[in-house]
Structures are given as structure tokens and as C-alpha cells.
Amino acid sequence: MSVDRRKFLKGGLLATSGALASPYFFSAPAQAAATINVGVLFSLTGGLSIVEKSLHDATMMAISEINAAGGVKGMKITAIAEDGASDPKTYNEKASKLVIQDRVPTVFGSYTSASRKAVLPVFEKRNNLYFYPTYYEGFECSRNVVYTGAVPNQQLSNFIPWIIKTLGKKKFFIVGSNYIYPREMAKVSKILIEKNGGEWIADEYLELGHSEWGSMVNKIKNSGCDVVLSNVVGDSVVAFYREYKNQGLTHDKLPICATVTSEIEIAAMGPEYAVGSFTSFPYFQAIDTDRNKAFVERYRAFVKDPKAVTHHALESSYFQVFLWKQAVEKAAEITPTAIRDAVRGQEFDAPNGHVKIDANNLHTYLTPRIAQWQADGQGKIIDAYKEPTIPLPYVAYGETESNLFCTGKGLDTSKLKI
Amino acid sequence: MLEILFIGLSLGSILLLVALGLAITYGAMGVINMAHGEMVMIGAYVTVLSGIWLGANIFVAIPLAFVVTALIGLLIERVVVRRLYGRLLDTLLATWGIAILIQQAVRLEFGLSFLGIHIQGLGPGLQNVSVPAVLQGTLFVGSVEINRYRTFIILVTAVLTAATWFIMHRTAIGMQVRAIIRNPKMAAACGIDVARVNALTFAFGSGLAGIAGVMMSGFKTVFPDMGTSMVVDGFMVVVMGGVGSLLGSVFSAGILGEINGVVAAGTNDILARAVVFGIVILIIILKPKGLFALKGR
Numbered sequence: 001m002s003v004d005r006r007k008f009l010k011g012g013l014l015a016t017s018g019a020l021a022s023p024y025f026f027s028a029p030a031q032a033a034a035t036i037n038v039g040v041l042f043s044l045t046g047g048l049s050i051v052e053k054s055l056h057d058a059t060m061m062a063i064s065e066i067n068a069a070g071g072v073k074g075m076k077i078t079a080i081a082e083d084g085a086s087d088p089k090t091y092n093e094k095a096s097k098l099v100i101q102d103r104v105p106t107v108f109g110s111y112t113s114a115s116r117k118a119v120l121p122v123f124e125k126r127n128n129l130y131f132y133p134t135y136y137e138g139f140e141c142s143r144n145v146v147y148t149g150a151v152p153n154q155q156l157s158n159f160i161p162w163i164i165k166t167l168g169k170k171k172f173f174i175v176g177s178n179y180i181y182p183r184e185m186a187k188v189s190k191i192l193i194e195k196n197g198g199e200w201i202a203d204e205y206l207e208l209g210h211s212e213w214g215s216m217v218n219k220i221k222n223s224g225c226d227v228v229l230s231n232v233v234g235d236s237v238v239a240f241y242r243e244y245k246n247q248g249l250t251h252d253k254l255p256i257c258a259t260v261t262s263e264i265e266i267a268a269m270g271p272e273y274a275v276g277s278f279t280s281f282p283y284f285q286a287i288d289t290d291r292n293k294a295f296v297e298r299y300r301a302f303v304k305d306p307k308a309v310t311h312h313a314l315e316s317s318y319f320q321v322f323l324w325k326q327a328v329e330k331a332a333e334i335t336p337t338a339i340r341d342a343v344r345g346q347e348f349d350a351p352n353g354h355v356k357i358d359a360n361n362l363h364t365y366l367t368p369r370i371a372q373w374q375a376d377g378q379g380k381i382i383d384a385y386k387e388p389t390i391p392l393p394y395v396a397y398g399e400t401e402s403n404l405f406c407t408g409k410g411l412d413t414s415k416l417k418i
Numbered sequence: 419m420l421e422i423l424f425i426g427l428s429l430g431s432i433l434l435l436v437a438l439g440l441a442i443t444y445g446a447m448g449v450i451n452m453a454h455g456e457m458v459m460i461g462a463y464v465t466v467l468s469g470i471w472l473g474a475n476i477f478v479a480i481p482l483a484f485v486v487t488a489l490i491g492l493l494i495e496r497v498v499v500r501r502l503y504g505r506l507l508d509t510l511l512a513t514w515g516i517a518i519l520i521q522q523a524v525r526l527e528f529g530l531s532f533l534g535i536h537i538q539g540l541g542p543g544l545q546n547v548s549v550p551a552v553l554q555g556t557l558f559v560g561s562v563e564i565n566r567y568r569t570f571i572i573l574v575t576a577v578l579t580a581a582t583w584f585i586m587h588r589t590a591i592g593m594q595v596r597a598i599i600r601n602p603k604m605a606a607a608c609g610i611d612v613a614r615v616n617a618l619t620f621a622f623g624s625g626l627a628g629i630a631g632v633m634m635s636g637f638k639t640v641f642p643d644m645g646t647s648m649v650v651d652g653f654m655v656v657v658m659g660g661v662g663s664l665l666g667s668v669f670s671a672g673i674l675g676e677i678n679g680v681v682a683a684g685t686n687d688i689l690a691r692a693v694v695f696g697i698v699i700l701i702i703i704l705k706p707k708g709l710f711a712l713k714g715r
Contacts, residue, residue, distance in 0.1 A: 045525065050641055178688065206687050209647070211638045212432075214425040214568070215682035215690070235639035242549075242637045246565045248556035268639050270546045272554070305538075 039098035041109030046086025062321035088118035133316035137184030138393035141406035169227035182231035213243035251276030282366035319350035363391030430675020437655035439626035455645025461631020491624020660708025
């Protein structure tokens with residue numbers, strides 16, 4: 001790719017700010033060459049910047065690609081990037097700044113549920129629009145958020161039956177980091193395990209960011225389980241897999257089946273520790289289509305790192321900008337509510353395949369896939385749904401395709417029994 | 419049970435590994451060195467970068483990290499810490515500032531990213547240190563299966579502790595350091611070059627932290643914030659063991675490690691950590707100077 005997209009984008013930013021700063025030197029039509037501002041809110045500093053920087057980059061790449069192709073309705077997109085600094089409070093402040101001061105009609109952002117929950121009041125109170133790219137625990141039905149990552153049923157409803165029926169494993173040891181996402185995932189897993197004739201013999205948690213796995217792995221070893229279901233998050237993943245191998249456990253006898261371990265963690269731990277283990281995600285870098293291969297190449301060129309890896313939340317960060325663009329083109333006016341209404345039912349050919357925003361709950365139809373990690377650090381896709389499946393954010397509470405809890409009108413709390 | 423005790427021993431050795439350098443900079447010199455964790459982090463990055471640039475493995479990285487972090491420690495002592503001896507709280511603030519500076523420098527690749535220069539291995543990304551196959555998996559001693567990497571950590575910690583003890587108690591410079599711990603002014607009056615000995619001691623303590631970083635890089639993730647939480651554990655060990663006492667640090671690290679391991683095996687790690695902190699608080703209340711406090715002055 002000969003065009004340097006980042007420079008192109010920088011040029012665009014400079015031109016815009018120049019036009020705003022010195023209105024007297026430009027004639028009216030020059031100013032009217034309009035731009036459309038959007039907020040981009042990820043952590044560029046702090047502990048989470050490791051992952052969130054890549055989501056930021058993917059968002060910026062999508063924006064620069066759209067601009068290079070002529071923009072939206074003839075307008076160039078200008079990204080106002082803010083740094084959430086891995087801190088929910090900062091997230092809230094920056095979201096307020098983007099919505100109130102910059103008056104952007106949409107913000108793309110955040111990785112953790114904690115940061116999403118922190119910005120949620122801003123978007124709901126101001127009736128603005130937030131695009132959230134990360135797989136999460138569900139149990140949320142905001143009319144001001146478009147969710148483009150997987151919800152539990154898109155990671156687990158294929159995974160658990162597959163583990164029990166295809167792998168023939170029946171005794172689960174569930175392990176996770178101690179916060180809302182792993183706990184909700186464990187809840188859904190238990191329902192599915194029992195429904196499919198398996199049993200879970202332990203459900204254990206370690207602090208988020210904990211990296212001392214000696215005791216836990218010893219417990220797993222002595223528990224008599226035949227499969228480990230891991231909802232461990234962040235850099236703990238690396239220490240976990242390393243300790244697992246170092247205590248003599250192997251994935252061919254006692255595989256780790258994970259919902260969070262992605263290409264980025266595999267690269268960080270060294271693939272030899274994960275060879276043979278499994279992960280369920282709608283997207284893997286290894287998806288063997290020309291569209292995805294071209295996407296990976298473009299991303300590597302964009303971040304100037306020939307070894308950069310792509311992963312699920314990164315891919316969602318990328319394609320959600322295109323869904324947003326289509327919604328803006330369809331919407332009569334550029335307001336958050338008009339874009340929100342126009343995004344319902346939008347479809348797009350993303351690197352992972354065809355995606356569609358559900359008209360009811362604003363979550364995304366995605367294709368569940370299971371991959372087995374290989375020695376080169378890539379997942380080999382060994383099981384996949386034929387087509388995208390419906391997102392059910394309340395599946396742990398009995399939500400089904402024919403009995404939706406979260407609809408266009410919001411959450412039907414009468415159906416929710418906790 | 420043997421497995422649990424082994425895990426406890428390994429937890430203790432990791433605590434001691436980080437605390438060893440602190441036992442010297444804080445214990446001996448009275449500097450609350452908040453940048454100690456960053457020295458651990460730099461040691462880990464030396465491992466990463468020597469792997470990428472030199473193709474060196476973790477064994478080669480140990481002396482390399484020692485030299486690099488000792489030099490950085492020397493620089494910090496010469497520029498900042500030497501002006502602050504005897505001002506305990508000021509050393510805390512100053513070294514905390516240094517810690518933040520170092521973290522951000524690594525995250526921003528020493529500011530070079532502003533100029534568009536990219537150093538592979540630095541920056542905010544997670545890093546992978548490849549561990550030699552000989553240190554992966556398990557080892558059978560008779561019928562007992564033990565973790566190779568943890569055994570390696572225990573051995574390295576034992577060697578470093580012995581070396582530190584030897585230097586402190588069997589060499590001329592060690593005697594000078596001990597004299598300075600007891601009474602800096604009297605030591606100076608006896609002709610000891612206090613400034614020089616302090617600088618060397620600080621550099622040595624930082625170098626030990628660098629080696630701790632190499633060991634950590636083999637089973638934890640390497641990233642700019644990795645040292646922050648370790649420095650807390652390090653202080654815990656030194657304070658409980660008794661400031662200035664190497665033996666105290668060894669014992670308190672061992673005790674805390676075993677308690678952590680046993681409680682974690684019986685309940686879970688979150689509770690085990692709470693118990694460990696509870697015991698440290700109890701000991702500080704009962705013995706404010708720690709288990710093995712130095713007497714006299």
C-alpha cells in the first residue's frame with residue numbers, strides 16, 4: 001500500500017484545525033467543505049493500553065480508509081481521539097468532553113466492561129451514541145450503545161456442547177479473573193454444561209492482573225477435572241498458560257478451553273505454551289479468506305509492524321466504523337438518534353464474514369468459531385457455524401430467539417428473573 | 419502436601435528475589451526506593467531486547483541485566499538520591515517520580531516515537547521472552563515431579579542471597595557498608611568514603627532488582643507497569659524482616675511465601691493474600707522494628 005494512511009489522516013486533522021483556528025483567511029466555501037467529527041476513546045496509557053492501543057489503531061485505520069474513499073456523504077471524518085488512561089473515571093470525563101464540548105454524534109470506544117459502565121450514563125443522559133467493539137458478558141440493553149463484539153451465547157452455545165460431544169470431556173474446572181465478565185460467563189457455561197450432560201467440579205477466581213498461578217494450577221491438577229474452561233483476562237493469561245505447562249499439564253490430556261485468550265496473549269506468552277489449547281471467538285487472524293488476509297496486511301502496514309497480530313475486538317473496532325458510515329448515509333440527519341435508528345439492521349462484509357446489527361437489541365450477528373492454537377501462534381479453525389447467529393445478551397437469564405428480553409423499546413424487566 | 423510446600427517455597431523465593439535489592443537500598447541506606455519495581459521492569463526489558471537484538475537467552479540476560487540496571491541505579495543515585503540522604507519521605511517522593519518517568523519512557527520508547535523511530539520490543543505491547551526448553555515443564559526427583567522454572571528461580575535466589583551475604587560480611591566494602599548503616603557520620607570520620615560506598619551500594623541493589631526482572635520475565639508478562647505491584651511485596655518483606663537485616667528478609671520472605679501457598683491451597687489466592695497482609699500488620703504492631711531488627715546505633 002503506497003498511501004501512508006496515518007500521514008493522510010494527520011494532514012486531514014491539521015487542515016481542519018487550521019480552518020477552525022483562522023476563519024478570516026478562508027473563504028466561506030472552503031469552510032463548508034464539511035467534516036464530520038467523531039470521538040475515539042481508548043486507553044493510550046496505563047495497563048490496558050496494551051490491548052486498547054490496537055483497538056484505537058483499528059478504528060483510525062477504518063476512518064482513514066473511509067476518508068480515502070471519499071468520506072461519508074462527501075464529508076471527511078475527523079477523529080477526536082481521547083485517552084481513557086485505563087481508568088473508568090477518566091473514561092467518564094473524556095466521554096463527557098466529547099459529547100458536551102465537542103458535540104460529536106458518535107463515540108467509538110473502550111475495551112473493559114468497567115469503562116463501558118462508566119461512560120454509559122453520559123450517553124444515556126445526553127441521548128448520544130456509543131459504539132462498543134468488545135466481547136462482553138451481556139446483561140445490558142442500552143438504547144444508546146451499539147455492541148459489535150460477541151455476547152456469551154456467541155462464544156459459549158457452540159463451545160460447551162462441542163467440548164462435551166466432540167472432545168468428549170465432561171468434568172469442567174471453571175477458572176476466571178475476579179470481576180463481572182468471567183462470573184457471567186461462568187453462569188452461562190454452567191447452564192450449558194448441565195444441559196449437555198457434563199458437570200462442573202470447581203468455579204474459581206483470581207484477582208484481575210494476578211500473575212502467581214502456582215496454587216491454582218496445582219488445584220486444577222489435583223481436582224480430577226478433564227477440561228479447563230478459562231475466562232482469565234489480560235496479562236494473567238500469560239502467567240496462567242506458562243505455569244500450566246511448567247507444572248507438567250498438557251493440552252492433549254487436559255486442554256484449556258478459553259473465551260478470552262486471543263492472538264495477542266498467545267504472542268505474549270509464546271505459542272509453545274498454548275499449542276493444542278482451544279479458544280472460541282467469532283474472529284481469528286487465521287480466517288482463510290482473501291478479505292481477511294488483505295485486512296491483516298493493511299493493518300500491519302497501518303501500524304508499521306510486520307508482525308502485528310489482529311484479534312476479535314480489534315476486528316470489531318474496524319468494521320463497526322463501516323456500519324456506522326452506512327447508517328449515517330441512510331440517516332436523514334446527522335444526530336445520534338437518527339444514526340442509531342438507521343444502524344438497525346445494517347449489514348456489512350467484515351473480515352470475519354457477514355455481520356448484521358440486530359434491529360431489536362443493537363447487538364451484532366456474528367459467526368461463532370472454535371480454533372485450536374498452533375505452534376506458529378495462529379489459531380486453526382476447527383469448528384464454525386455456517387452463518388452468523390443471533391446475539392442474546394440475556395441468555396443466562398433465559399432469553400431465547402423467540403423470547404427476546406431486550407427489544408427496540410428497551411429491556412422488558414418483567415421477563416428478567418434473577 | 420510436598421507440592422504445596424514447594425509452591426510456598428517458590429513464592430517465598432520470588433518475594434525474596436525482589437526484596438533482596440530493597441533490603442540493601444531501603445534496609446541499608448534508608449532510601450525508600452519506589453523506583454525499585456522499575457528496575458525489575460528494566461531487567462525484564464533487557465531480557466526481551468537482548469533476545470530480539472542479540473538472540474541471547476535468559477542465562478545471558480542475567481549478567482547483562484545486572485550491569486544495565488546497576489548503571490541506571492548509579493545514575494539515579496548520582497543525580498537525585500545522593501542529595502536526599504536522611505530525608506526519608508523526600509526519597510519516597512523523588513524515587514516515585516523517577517518510577518513514573520521510567521515507566522512512561524519505556525511506554526513511549528524513550529520519546530523516540532515522537533520522531534517516528536520505533537524500537538521493537540519497547541512500547542506499550544505485551545512482550546514474550548522465550549524460555550529455553552530446559553527450563554520448561556517438570557523434572558522428576560525420585561518420584562516427585564517438580565517445576566523446572568520455579569526450581570531455577572529458587573536456585574538463583576539462593577545464589578544471589580549467598581553472594582550478597584558474602585559481600586556484606588566477608589569483604590572490605592561490605593564492612594564499610596555495615597559501618598555506614600550503623601552510623602554514617604562515625605564511618606565518615608573513620609575515613610570511609612561514604613558517598614562512593616553509597617553509590618556502589620545503590621547500584622548493587624538496583625542490579626539485583628534487574629536480575630529479579632530477568633527471572634520474572636520468564637513466567638510473567640513484560641510490560642511497562644509490571645514493577646509497580648512488586649515493589650509493594652518487596653517492602654512488605656523488608657519491613658517484616660527488620661530493616662537492615664538480610665537474614666530477616668530471608669526468613670520473612672520464606673514465612674510469607676509458605677503461608678501464602680498453604681492458605682491458597684486450602685481456600686483461594688485472594689484470601690491467601692489477605693491473610694498475608696493481616697500477618698504482616700500483626701507483626702508490625704507486635705514488633706515495630708521487624709522480626710530481626712538491628713540493635714544499637
